Amino acid sequence: MVVEAPPCPQSGNGFANGSAKPKAYRDEAERRRYEHHEADVVIIGAGIAGCALAVALGNQGRSVILLERSLKEPDRIVGELLQPGGVRALEQLGLRDCLEGIDAVRTYGYDVIYFGNGVKIPFPSDANDKILEGRCFHHGRFIMRLREAAAANPNVTIVETKAVSTIKSTHTGDVLGVQCQTDGKQDFYFGPLTVVADGYASTFRKEYLPIQPVAKSKFWGLELIDAKLPIPGHGHVVLGDFPPILIYQIGEHETRILIDIPDNLPSASVANGGVKGHMRNVVLPSLPECIRPSFEAALEKGGFRSMPNSFLRPVTNRIPGLMFLGDSLNMRHPLTGGGMTVAFNDVVLLRNLLSPEAVPDLSDTKLVLKQLSKFHWQRKSLISVINILAQSSYSIFAAGDPNLKVLQRGCFRYFQLGLIDGPIGLLSGIIRSPLVLLRHFYSVAFLAIWLHLTSKPIYLLPLTLFECIIVFLTACRVIL
Incomplete structure (x- = not known):
C-alpha cells in the first residue's frame, strides 16, 4: 500500500541525514528504515558500486539503506573514464541519464603513442556500424548524479553517517548490520544483507578478506586547462623508456593527465627533484608538442x-x-580504465542473481551465499579479461626489462598492422572471452619474437634463439 506523504526532509547536501524523519511514510518499509533503521539491504558507501546497486535493488522493490560518510561532492583523480562496456551496463541499469548534465566528453577510442609514433585505435562498432562511445568526466559530478538517482528511488534511504563496524550474531557469527557514528552519537542499521562498497581503502576488508591490496606504483595527476590533444575525442597513452602516461579530456576545458611513478623510481628520487623533477625532466619532453604548453602551466601551478x-x-x-563489492572486493591497475566498467557489470549480474524471483527472502543466508558463489564464477568471463589485460599491459609497458621491451615493440607493431579489433574489444569491455585475450596475447608474443629474431645478424643466431626462448617464458609469466 502506498501512502501519500511529503518529501523526506533533506540535509544541505540534498539527502536525508541521520536524524531526518518524514511526517508521514510512503509505506511500511520506509517507516522501518527511518524508525527502526531496518531494511532488506544495508549498503556501506554511496560511490560508484554502492549507488548503482541501491538503485538496482530499489527498482526490484527491495528496501535499501545507503550509508555514506560524506555526501559532499568527492574530488578524485581516478574514476573519470568509463569504457563502452560500462556505458552499456549503465544503460541496462536505467542510469544512463547520470552521464548527462555533467559536461561529460564522448570518447571514441585511443591514440597509442610509442616513442613519438602514434596509432589510432577506435572502439568497436555496434550492429549499425556506429562506433560505440565511452565517456570521460569529473568523477565527483558523476557520483553526485548517481546519488541523486538513488535518492529519487522511493525504496532507498541515504544516510550521512560513518560506518564503524559490523554487527554480528553472538550465536552464529552472521552479520546482522552496521554500527555507525552519526553526529558523534552511536547509531545502528540492520538488514539481512550488508554490502561493503566503501572503495579502495575499505575499512572492513582486513577483518573479513584473506588477501589485501598490493600497490607498487602511484598515479600522479594534474589537470590541464585548454590542452590541445593530438586526436580530440580519444584517450591518449604515451609509452617509451618511462612508465606509462594516460591523458583524456574530462570537460570542455579540462584534461586529466595521469603519470605512473613506481616505487623507488630513480628519476623521481629526491636527488633528481622528486615527482616534479620526473615530470619536468622525463614526462615533459616525451609528450606530444601540442600538449606541452598546458602541461608546463599545470606543472608551475602545482597541486599534484x-x-x-x-x-x-x-x-x-x-x-x-x-x-x-567494487574496489573493496577487486582492483586492477587503472591504466586500462576498467574499474567502473567492472563495477557496473557486477551490479547488473547481482541484480539478476539476487532478484526477488531468485531470492524471495534475503534472510535465507544459505540461498544468498549460493547466489554469491554463482556471482563469483559468472563474473569471471568479463572480470578476468579486464583484470588480466590491465595487469599484463602495465607489466609490459612499465618495466625496463629487456625481454619486456621486446614484447613492447611487438605489441605496438601489432597495432600498426591493424590488428586492433580484438584488443580494443577486450579493453572496452565488449568482448568477454578469456580465450580471445589469450589468442591475441600470444599472437603479440610470437610477433615480438619474430621481430627480435629478424633484427639480429645471422652469426648471433644461437644467442638470439636463446633470447627468444627467454622472451616467450617472460610472456608466459606476465599473462599467468
Whole structure:
C-alpha cells in the first residue's frame, strides 16, 4: 500500500541525514528504515558500486539503506573514464541519464603513442556500424548524479553517517548490520544483507578478506586547462623508456593527465627533484608538442595529487549476511580504465542473481551465499579479461626489462598492422572471452619474437634463439 506523504526532509547536501524523519511514510518499509533503521539491504558507501546497486535493488522493490560518510561532492583523480562496456551496463541499469548534465566528453577510442609514433585505435562498432562511445568526466559530478538517482528511488534511504563496524550474531557469527557514528552519537542499521562498497581503502576488508591490496606504483595527476590533444575525442597513452602516461579530456576545458611513478623510481628520487623533477625532466619532453604548453602551466601551478595503483584479487563472498563489492572486493591497475566498467557489470549480474524471483527472502543466508558463489564464477568471463589485460599491459609497458621491451615493440607493431579489433574489444569491455585475450596475447608474443629474431645478424643466431626462448617464458609469466 502506498501512502501519500511529503518529501523526506533533506540535509544541505540534498539527502536525508541521520536524524531526518518524514511526517508521514510512503509505506511500511520506509517507516522501518527511518524508525527502526531496518531494511532488506544495508549498503556501506554511496560511490560508484554502492549507488548503482541501491538503485538496482530499489527498482526490484527491495528496501535499501545507503550509508555514506560524506555526501559532499568527492574530488578524485581516478574514476573519470568509463569504457563502452560500462556505458552499456549503465544503460541496462536505467542510469544512463547520470552521464548527462555533467559536461561529460564522448570518447571514441585511443591514440597509442610509442616513442613519438602514434596509432589510432577506435572502439568497436555496434550492429549499425556506429562506433560505440565511452565517456570521460569529473568523477565527483558523476557520483553526485548517481546519488541523486538513488535518492529519487522511493525504496532507498541515504544516510550521512560513518560506518564503524559490523554487527554480528553472538550465536552464529552472521552479520546482522552496521554500527555507525552519526553526529558523534552511536547509531545502528540492520538488514539481512550488508554490502561493503566503501572503495579502495575499505575499512572492513582486513577483518573479513584473506588477501589485501598490493600497490607498487602511484598515479600522479594534474589537470590541464585548454590542452590541445593530438586526436580530440580519444584517450591518449604515451609509452617509451618511462612508465606509462594516460591523458583524456574530462570537460570542455579540462584534461586529466595521469603519470605512473613506481616505487623507488630513480628519476623521481629526491636527488633528481622528486615527482616534479620526473615530470619536468622525463614526462615533459616525451609528450606530444601540442600538449606541452598546458602541461608546463599545470606543472608551475602545482597541486599534484596521487592515488595508489592497487591490485586485489577477488575472492568468493563466504560470510553469512555480508558481501563485498567494487574496489573493496577487486582492483586492477587503472591504466586500462576498467574499474567502473567492472563495477557496473557486477551490479547488473547481482541484480539478476539476487532478484526477488531468485531470492524471495534475503534472510535465507544459505540461498544468498549460493547466489554469491554463482556471482563469483559468472563474473569471471568479463572480470578476468579486464583484470588480466590491465595487469599484463602495465607489466609490459612499465618495466625496463629487456625481454619486456621486446614484447613492447611487438605489441605496438601489432597495432600498426591493424590488428586492433580484438584488443580494443577486450579493453572496452565488449568482448568477454578469456580465450580471445589469450589468442591475441600470444599472437603479440610470437610477433615480438619474430621481430627480435629478424633484427639480429645471422652469426648471433644461437644467442638470439636463446633470447627468444627467454622472451616467450617472460610472456608466459606476465599473462599467468
